[in-house]
Amino acid sequence: GAVVSQHPSRVICKSGTSVKIECRSLDFQATTMFWYRQFPKQSLMLMATSNEGSKATYEQGVEKDKFLINHASLTLSTLTVTSAHPEDSSFYICSARTGGGVINEQFFGPGTRLTVL
Amino acid sequence: DAKTTQPPSMDCAEGRAANLPCNHSTISGNEYVYWYRQIHSQGPQYIIHGLKNNETNEMASLIITEDRKSSTLILPHATLRDTAVYYCIVRVREYGGATNKLIFGTGTLLAVQP
Numbered sequence: 001g002a003v004v005s006q007h008p009s010r011v012i013c014k015s016g017t018s019v020k021i022e023c024r025s026l027d028f029q030a031t032t033m034f035w036y037r038q039f040p041k042q043s044l045m046l047m048a049t050s051n052e053g054s055k056a057t058y059e060q061g062v063e064k065d066k067f068l069i070n071h072a073s074l075t076l077s078t079l080t081v082t083s084a085h086p087e088d089s090s091f092y093i094c095s096a097r098t099g100g101g102v103i104n105e106q107f108f109g110p111g112t113r114l115t116v117l
Numbered sequence: 118d119a120k121t122t123q124p125p126s127m128d129c130a131e132g133r134a135a136n137l138p139c140n141h142s143t144i145s146g147n148e149y150v151y152w153y154r155q156i157h158s159q160g161p162q163y164i165i166h167g168l169k170n171n172e173t174n175e176m177a178s179l180i181i182t183e184d185r186k187s188s189t190l191i192l193p194h195a196t197l198r199d200t201a202v203y204y205c206i207v208r209v210r211e212y213g214g215a216t217n218k219l220i221f222g223t224g225t226l227l228a229v230q231p
Contacts, residue, residue, distance in 0.1 A: 004160075034218070043204075044161065044221040093160050095219070106219055108153075108160035 002028045004096045006109035013084055014117055021079045021112045023094030029074035030096035034106070035067070038091040050077050084116045120144070121205045126226040129199075135192040137225050139205030142186040147209050150181060151219070152190045154201040161204065161221075164190065195229045202226050 003026040013019050023033060031052050036044040048064075050056040050071035058064045068080040077096075081088055093111045122140040129135040141150065149168050153161040165172055165179045167188070172179045178191040192199055204224040209217055 006160075036221075043223050044155075046218060046220060049218065091158070095160075105163065107163060111158070111160045113158070 002026075002096070002098060002105075002107045004030075004094065004107050004109040006092075006094055006112050008112060009110065010113045010115075012115045012117065015085050016083055018080055018082045019084055019114060021081075021092055021094070021114075023077045023079070023096065023109055025075045025096040025107075028096070028098050030077075030098065031074060032097040033071055033077040034095040034097070035069060035077075035079050036093045036095065038093060038111075044093060047079075081114065084114070086116045089114055089116045120207050120220070121222050123203075123205055123222065123225045125223065126228065128228050128230055129192075129195045131197060131229055131231050132194055135195040135199065135227055135229070137190040137192075137203050137205075137227065138187065139190070140187045141205070141207050144185050144207050145209075148207045149209070150179065150185075150188050151206045151208060152177070152179065153204045153206065153219075153221075154199075155204070155224070156198075156201045164203075195227075197229050197231060200227060200229045 005024045007022045033050050035047045037047050038044045046059050047062045048056045048058045048069055050069045052071050052074050056069035066082055071077040091111050094109045095106050097106045149166050151166040152164040155161045165177050167179045167181055181188045202224040204221050
């Protein structure tokens with residue numbers, strides 16, 4: 001399957017700081033990328049969908065001003081958690097969807113563990 | 118709204134077949150059945166998908182009932198490395214559309230025992 005990478009894999013930050021997470025599709029162009037969040041012992045929750053060159057679409061209850069998403073190219077999307085607080089500590093996972101044509105599949109990155117102190 | 122129902126957990130002996138059930142009684146005609154798994158602290162891994170015919174690949178087999186209201190994922194010879202949470206998801210496959218997103222339920226925690 002296609003390869004999706006995330007950086008960093010793990011980050012610890014102080015409360016009030018901002019953290020940027022990168023998601024890259026390594027061997028394909030992804031017109032659409034997705035960001036998920038997963039709390040311990042829970043399932044993945046979709047946060048937002050981003051399309052290259054346009055604004056992200058956020059799921060209900062997700063603050064767009066707190067979770068800034070930029071999808072500047074067909075291989076890179078970034079999620080910035082602004083003014084992070086301990087309750088933002090979570091496992092953040094990105095996913096990229098192959099584009100072009102009618103059929104498309106979705107592949108996931110390895111995740112980023114964010115700990116806010 | 119949950120579109121699939123899975124048992125929360127299952128055990129399987131190493132080397133035996135693992136059969137993971139999924140109910141999707143409200144599946145639409147253009148929705149596919151997808152299976153992903155998530156090993157602890159990793160991103161989900163695609164396993165297999167199907168529409169109405171049974172499917173097989175190097176990882177697993179997918180058996181879909183004739184009425185498409187349920188399916189079973191089969192891992193033919195489970196190993197300890199197959200211990201993971203297995204997610205059954207239904208979605209349309211065509212590009213675009215609000216229902217094209219992968220929405221995860223609670224999945225089944227498969228524990229392969231030595």
